[in-house]
Amino acid sequence: MKPNLVKSLSSSFSLSLSRHHQNSPFSFHTNINIHSNVRNLQTCNDLTHSHVVKSGFSNDTFTNNNLIKSYIKIVKIDHAHKLFDEMPQRNVVSWTLLMAGYVGLGQPDMALCLFHQMKTTFVMPNEFTFSTLINACSILAKLEIGRRIHALVEVFGYRSDLVVSSSLIDMYGKCNCVDEARLIFDIMCVRNVVSWTSMITAYSQNGQGHLALQLLREFNHFRLEKPNHFMLCSAVSACASLGRLGSGKITHGVVVRLGHDANDVIASALVDMYAKCGCVSYSDKVFRRISNPSVVPYTSMIVGAAKYGLGTLSLRLFQEMIDRSIKPNGITFVGVLHACSHSGLIDKGLELFNCMNGKHGVIPDARHYTCIVDMLGRVGRIDEAHQLAKSVQVGSEDEALLWGTLLSASRLHGRVDIALEASNRVIESNQQVAAAYVILSNTYASAGDWENVHNLRSEMKRTGVFKEPGSSWIEIKESTYLFHARDTSNYSQRKEILSLLRELEGRMKERGHVGVTTGLVFVDVEEEAKEEIVSLHSEKLALAFGLLNTSKGITIRIMKNLRMCMDCHEAFKVISDIVEREFIVRDLNRFHHFKNGSCTCGDFW
Structure with a gap:
């Protein structure tokens, strides 16, 4: 800093201090606040600290606490901690300020260490201490420590505090x-809007979107306060996870009415929600209204387009980002690699992967390697995918995803040898065990090896591993209807659903459609029985229900918890042409938009 500027600042401090009848802790506190907006706050802090020492107030706890707060404000946590260590007397404010500083600067472990030290003193924690510590546990997801702090909250009588409870x-x-x-x-x-938001967010983040939306309705019913953008963002995310387009549109309306649509985070959530509900055109409209989009909405749009099979759009958006000097992050690359994988753009995908670190400064991690394994596996380059999977060192959870991806590709291309190794690696990781057993069993079934199918199914029963049942759901007039494979017992329209499916089967056969059952039914039964099993897959039941209960011209949107099978995919294409309707199916991997006898995935999924 230039000497004349230092002199000017020093004079400014002296002048502000001389305006008081005498120096006092309060005058230093005022002085710190007065100069908190000075461009070089570091120098101002140092000058104030110097005046504190010269004036004999270096032992004053109130003054030192304000200096700690000021150092934290300018991200000088080491200075704050040094001053804290030098304080002859510390009170609860001193401890809590430093803890909060560490939490705010992304070092929550240090906050917990400080609390451990604080417990050896006679200083008692207050509600701000507890909320800070709980936030530290929240960031670290340290449940056991969080529970111990919760117990202390009860002991010290702060359970009724709004901030503590919300934390x-x-x-x-x-x-x-x-x-x-x-x-x-x-x-x-x-309760206030923060506590309601915390609970709604907890539901949304834990796959219980229906409860998040139910709680939001309760909040609106009581009309206590206006929802803030955090609450609305969680509600939008809940709609996205459920594929509830109607609820999402209503929430979007509230966002606009309350003036939160310009918020970058909530705009990104809306982009994601519309994409996950199969409305990429809506996503694009929301995205284009963001005046200065950051990497977050760009990434949401790239991932959404990728899931919809619009690889070219994802790549165009990625290039647009680069042209605008917006630095992509790891999730952005997951999106573009996924887009290349699901659009058959292998060479482009490998090119992007190879320039991640050198050109964009993003180090590839397990997610990106998994995308490449998926990319190679989809086009039958199983041996290359296998070699890559073996060369990558990842944690157990990431390993399950990596080898699970290879396992799926091996099943698709009939590579029983690699499927066996991949399934063993997944099972050893103790993650996604049921899926590994099922996919390997299906691989054997596709190869006609019924003995190994039987052995694997017996092993699953012996170890208590159960396959997740296939289910699909459809939203009609704000109500959601759930269907399970081969189960129509819970619906009053059972006869109508079965009758319509039989009629559609007949009309498809008239057009020369032959159902695909080979490799889709994984028990050794007659072909006729296989056809019956496949015809009652959950997505077909949901489709029939949708056709019976929606008007012509309305797009039918179906969500499915598993990958859509080949027979259903082919059937949906033909049916879309027969009934002249559009269907959008979101399965485990991507979206399928059926129209006029074809699908946006180009039969590549």
């Missing part, structure tokens, strides 16, 4: 303990 809800939500979060929420005597 506990958030912490339990982040630690995947939604029931415990709800228990805290239910026993709160008074």
Whole structure:
């Protein structure tokens, strides 16, 4: 810093101090606040600190606390900690300020260490201390420590504090303990928008979007406060996870009415929601209204287009980002690699992967390697995918995803040898065990090896591993209807559904459509029985229900928890042409938009 500027600042400090009748802790506090907006706050802090020492107030706790706060504000946590260590007396504010500083600067472990030290003193924590510590546990997802701090909250009598309770809800939500979060929420005597938001977010982040939306309706019913953008963002995310387009549009309307549509985070959530509901055109409209989009909405749009099979659009958006000097992140690359994988753009995908680090400074991790394994596997380059999977060192959870991807590709291309190795690696990781057993069993079934199919199924029963049943759901007039494969017992329209499916089967056969059953039914039964099993897959039941209960011209949107099978995919294409309707199916991997006898995936999924 230039000497004349230092002199000017020093004079400014002296002048502001001389205006008081005498130096006091309050004058230093005022002085710190007065100069908190000076461009070089570091120099101002140093000058103030110097005046504190010269004036004999270096032992004053109040003054030192304000200096700690000021150092934290300018991200000088080491200076703050040094001053803290030199303080002859520290009170709860001193400890809490430093803890909060570490949490705010992304070092929550240090906050917990400080609390451990604080417990050896006679300083008692207050509500701000507890909320800071709970936030640290929330960031770290350290459930056991969080529970111990919760116990101390009860002991010290801060359970009724709004901030503490809201922090506990958030912490339990982040630690995947939604029931415990709800228990805290239910026993709160008074709630505000923050506590409601924390609970709604906990549901949304833990795959319980229906409960998040239900709680939002309760909040709106009581009309206590206006929802903030955090609450609305969680609600939008809940709609996205459920594929609830109607609810998403209503929430979007609230966002616009309350003036939150310009918020970058909520705009990104809306882009993601419309994409996950199969409305990429809506996503694009929301995206284009963002005046200065950051990497977050760009990434949401890239991933959404990729899931919809619009690889070219994803790549165009990626290039647009680069042209605007917006630095892509790891998730952005997951999106573009996924787009290349699901669009058959192998060479482009490998080119992007190879320039991630050198050109864009993004180091590839397990997610990106998994995308490449998927990319190679889809086009039958199984041996290359196998070699890549073997060369990557990842954690157990990432390993399950990596080898699970290779396992699926091996099944698709009939590589029993690699499928066996891949399934063993997944099972050893103790992640996605049921899926590994099922895919390997299906691989054997596709090869006609019924003995090994039987052995694997017996092993699953012996070890208590159960296959996730196929299910699909459809939203009609704000109501959601769930269907399970081969189960129509819970619906009053059972006869109509079965009758319509039989009629459609007949009309498809008239057009020369022959159902694909080879490799789709994984028990050794007659061909006629296989056809019956496939004809009652959950997505077909949902489609028939949708055709019976929606008007012509309305797009039918179906969500499915598993990958759409080949027979259903072919049937949906033909049916879309027969009934002259559009169908959008979101399965485990991507979207399929059926129209006029074809699908946007180009039969590449």
